Amino acid sequence: MLAFSGGLDTSFCIPYLRERGYEVITLFVDTGGTDAKTVAEIEARARKLGAIEHVTEHGDNEVWRDIVVPLVMGNELYQNQYPLLVSDRYVIVKKAIDLCKARGTKNFAHGCTGMGNDQVRFDLAVRALGDWNILAPIRDIQSDHKEVRAYERQYLEKLGFGVPAKQTRYTINENLLGVTMSGSEIDEWKAPSSETRQLVRERAEWPSSPLELNVTFERGQAVALDNAPLTGPDILRALNDRLGRYGIGRGVYTGDTTVGLKGRIVFEAPGIIGLITAHRALEEAVLTAQQNAMKPTLARKWVELVYKGFFYEPLKADIEAYLRSSQQFVTGTVTLSSEGGTLLATAVDSPHLLRSKGAVYAQSADWSAKEAEGFIRLLGQSAELSAKVNPVDNTQ
Numbered sequence: 001m002l003a004f005s006g007g008l009d010t011s012f013c014i015p016y017l018r019e020r021g022y023e024v025i026t027l028f029v030d031t032g033g034t035d036a037k038t039v040a041e042i043e044a045r046a047r048k049l050g051a052i053e054h055v056t057e058h059g060d061n062e063v064w065r066d067i068v069v070p071l072v073m074g075n076e077l078y079q080n081q082y083p084l085l086v087s088d089r090y091v092i093v094k095k096a097i098d099l100c101k102a103r104g105t106k107n108f109a110h111g112c113t114g115m116g117n118d119q120v121r122f123d124l125a126v127r128a129l130g131d132w133n134i135l136a137p138i139r140d141i142q143s144d145h146k147e148v149r150a151y152e153r154q155y156l157e158k159l160g161f162g163v164p165a166k167q168t169r170y171t172i173n174e175n176l177l178g179v180t181m182s183g184s185e186i187d188e189w190k191a192p193s194s195e196t197r198q199l200v201r202e203r204a205e206w207p208s209s210p211l212e213l214n215v216t217f218e219r220g221q222a223v224a225l226d227n228a229p230l231t232g233p234d235i236l237r238a239l240n241d242r243l244g245r246y247g248i249g250r251g252v253y254t255g256d257t258t259v260g261l262k263g264r265i266v267f268e269a270p271g272i273i274g275l276i277t278a279h280r281a282l283e284e285a286v287l288t289a290q291q292n293a294m295k296p297t298l299a300r301k302w303v304e305l306v307y308k309g310f311f312y313e314p315l316k317a318d319i320e321a322y323l324r325s326s327q328q329f330v331t332g333t334v335t336l337s338s339e340g341g342t343l344l345a346t347a348v349d350s351p352h353l354l355r356s357k358g359a360v361y362a363q364s365a366d367w368s369a370k371e372a373e374g375f376i377r378l379l380g381q382s383a384e385l386s387a388k389v390n391p392v393d394n395t396q
Contacts, residue, residue: 001100002026002109003092003122004054006042007172008163009111009138012152014049015159016137017109025103026051029095031088032060032176032233049161055099059091063176064232066091067306068272073220073323073330074299075280078307081253082265083272088175089118090311093125100132109135114142117258120309128312174198176236178249178269192252192266199240199268200250206340211246215239215278215334220327222275227333239271247341249273258308274343278334281345286329286352298322 002017004010004026017024026046030039039056046054067087077083100108108126112119119136126132138148145151153163170183179198186192194202215235216224222235230238243249249270257263284292302319310316332350336343356366365372377384 001105003096004028004046006045008152011049013111013137014051018050024051025053027055027096027099029057029059029092031063031091033174057095060176060233062091063088069221070320070323072275072279073327074302075276076296076299076303078303079255081251082255083269084306085177085180085267085269086173087306089121090125097129107133107135111138114139120258124309125311176233177272181266186264186266196266199244199270200247201245206246211338213336217282218331220330236271239274243270243274246338248343277343277345278336281334281348282332283330285348286350295326
């Protein structure tokens with residue numbers, strides 16, 4: 001059973017596995033970034049390459065439920081930049097293992113290389129789900145071929161299978177969360193070409209009129225866009241389209257990977273950036289100071305676990321329980337505004353705003369000046385006593 005994307009690596013896997021005596025069933029999981037025409041092309045390619053059966057399943061609802069919702073509740077990104085765009089791998093693995101069970105095979109194959117993070121995500125998730133034989137053809141050939149992707153292309157071309165031109169330059173991953181690209185000039189720390197733009201438009205293409213939209217949350221989960229109730233995946237698709245037109249959500253990012261190398265990618269995630277911007281603004285207004293101070297620490301750990309392959313680590317479930325608990329009053333509507341390139345949360349409306357009827361910061365107060373003076377003195381008493389008892393010479 002081969003997790004199949006139709007790209008260079010998984011295309012190579014089919015004839016490679018067949019040459020070694022396996023019958024290959026391919027599974028393509030549409031995690032929200034593929035149109036019907038492409039889905040049909042992927043199936044045709046799998047069959048042409050020799051798969052005895054091809055299965056297509058949809059996983060966008062699982063991506064929303066298992067990845068997007070806790071990610072947005074946490075408001076954190078990997079290394080403060082990367083929105084976990086390839087975490088749909090865990091959804092693919094779960095559906096692939098279910099298919100292995102249904103077809104009665106213990107052999108699970110993937111097209112991950114031995115150079116990247118995905119092999120860790122796939123292997124750790126598979127092992128957490130039971131006792132399965134993991135086949136990784138791209139890792140198998142790595143010790144014999146220095147230029148692995150060049151060898152894959154030559155191998156397929158000798159068998160009469162062409163490789164799409166763009167796949168010879170870039171590794172492209174697209175799903176509900178957005179798009180990532182690596183390879184070619186990106187790997188060389190050069191400026192990405194215009195070919196790397198998928199969802200986010202260049203400045204010359206931004207609309208002339210400003211953008212304003214409203215996102216409504218219930219207990220931390222987005223449920224409506226401009227007052228129209230929508231499913232989670234539909235909200236994200238709409239935000240990817242509307243915010244992408246205004247140049248929102250594109251990044252060029254160099255990350256510390258699980259395998260110890262620097263990984264440089266271009267990513268586009270307009271919808272995720274929009275949801276986090278709106279959700280953070282709502283949280284800032286309804287959570288206590290202590291909640292707002294503590295939550296990022298746990299949320300960063302959740303992001304790290306998911307990024308590094310520990311999707312089934314019990315600590316991840318513990319953190320998610322905390323995140324859900326923290327969202328009890330994160331209900332309301334946030335207005336997002338943009339004139340292009342940047343995105344602001346410009347208005348927040350919620351029945352749970354933590355505001356006082358008798359006081360507004362820096363404007364009015366329902367305490368006396370003497371009470372303020374006493375509070376300040378008590379607040380700084382420890383530092384004041386230290387200065388008196390243990391004076392420090394600050395002139396040196």
